[in-house]
Amino acid sequence: MTLLSVKNLVKEFPLDFFGREKLRAVDNISFDIDESKIVSLIGESGSGKTTVGKLILKLLKPTSGQILFHGEDIGKFSKNRKEYYKKVQGIFQDPYSSFNPIYKIDRVFEVVFDEFFPHVKNAQRKEKIEKVLTSVGMNPSQILGKYPHQLSGGQLQRILIARTLLLELNILIADEIISMLDASTRIDILNLLAKIKDKTGMSVIFITHDLSLGYYISDESFIMYRGNIVEMGDTQKVFHNPCHPYTKMLLESIPEIDRKWDFREHIKIETIEDESTGCKYFSRCNVREHRCQKQIPELIEIEENHKVMCFKFYG
Numbered sequence: 001m002t003l004l005s006v007k008n009l010v011k012e013f014p015l016d017f018f019g020r021e022k023l024r025a026v027d028n029i030s031f032d033i034d035e036s037k038i039v040s041l042i043g044e045s046g047s048g049k050t051t052v053g054k055l056i057l058k059l060l061k062p063t064s065g066q067i068l069f070h071g072e073d074i075g076k077f078s079k080n081r082k083e084y085y086k087k088v089q090g091i092f093q094d095p096y097s098s099f100n101p102i103y104k105i106d107r108v109f110e111v112v113f114d115e116f117f118p119h120v121k122n123a124q125r126k127e128k129i130e131k132v133l134t135s136v137g138m139n140p141s142q143i144l145g146k147y148p149h150q151l152s153g154g155q156l157q158r159i160l161i162a163r164t165l166l167l168e169l170n171i172l173i174a175d176e177i178i179s180m181l182d183a184s185t186r187i188d189i190l191n192l193l194a195k196i197k198d199k200t201g202m203s204v205i206f207i208t209h210d211l212s213l214g215y216y217i218s219d220e221s222f223i224m225y226r227g228n229i230v231e232m233g234d235t236q237k238v239f240h241n242p243c244h245p246y247t248k249m250l251l252e253s254i255p256e257i258d259r260k261w262d263f264r265e266h267i268k269i270e271t272i273e274d275e276s277t278g279c280k281y282f283s284r285c286n287v288r289e290h291r292c293q294k295q296i297p298e299l300i301e302i303e304e305n306h307k308v309m310c311f312k313f314y315g
């Protein structure tokens with residue numbers, strides 16, 4: 001079942017005071033998120049990943065296009081935001097920023113009850129909080145009553161994940177949530193998300209610049225480049241049969257333990273020329289054709305659940 005449909009979404013930011021110049025951070029993207037799926041949005045810094053997450057979380061308004069949640073335009077939830085946020089929530093890179101340092105950890109749970117379930121009595125709240133903490137592998141007696149600075153980044157991210165379990169979410173936007181954590185804690189958090197997905201049917205939009213993490217965790221991968229999704233589909237297909245030159249370049253850039261760094265293997269990065277009428281990857285592309293400078297290719301399906309935005313695949 002489709003939970004979320006993004007249709008021709010565009011977000012522009014004004015670059016000057018009068019808004020005469022604009023930056024198109026998200027450029028006409030469309031995708032669906034089905035139930036119980038982990039979907040990675042992967043791309044380099046500035047490709048528009050976080051902006052997509054913020055648009056879905058209604059923290060920004062789209063310039064044009066639509067986001068449908070269970071078939072309803074999310075703009076319609078403006079009067080009833082709580083209904084939407086009961087089902088769609090986000091967790092961000094820096095866990096410390098989600099906690100107020102002067103309050104004990106317990107408060108992040110209390111806020112959820114006060115906001116969404118004010119009728120729930122204290123004893124029942126405590127029971128539920130302990131249950132969700134236990135289900136993310138934490139011992140409530142060692143966590144509750146502590147202040148944020150007394151816990152590690154990994155523990156705080158786990159607590160934020162536990163908090164979402166109070167809500168029975170449909171969609172969690174996880175924006176670089178493990179980039180501040182060490183390698184083993186990262187894997188623990190990824191496994192936890194996968195476990196919650198399997199158990200509850202929640203879907204996760206996992207935003208990352210790290211291809212290996214995207215590969216490890218996701219059912220589907222969307223590769224973003226300067227506001228466009230240039231390749232998307234089943235993660236196995238995108239990673240084992242990469243078709244867009246940008247996806248190929250990203251995959252070739254992943255360091256491997258038995259391969260020494262050799263700059264000659266890597267594609268040189270040219271300065272980005274103004275290619276406003278054509279493909280945004282034109283100036284970096286090693287398979288470019290004349291038409292790429294003038295026209296923008298559409299995403300076309302090259303096999304089931306695998307699309308690419310490149311003229312090379314046009315018939």
Ligand SMILES: Nc1ncnc2c1ncn2[C@@H]1O[C@H](COP(=O)(O)OP(=O)(O)OP(=O)(O)O)[C@@H](O)[C@H]1O
Nearest residue numbers: 013023025043044045046047048049050051052209
């Ligand atoms: N509020 C804003 N005002 C103006 N420009 C913005 C704003 N937010 C984002 N941008 C610009 O939009 C583009 C996309 O930014 P975004 O944060 O979505 O990228 P990202 O792929 O998430 O990058 P990162 O991985 O570094 O967070 C960038 O060029 C950024 O500078």
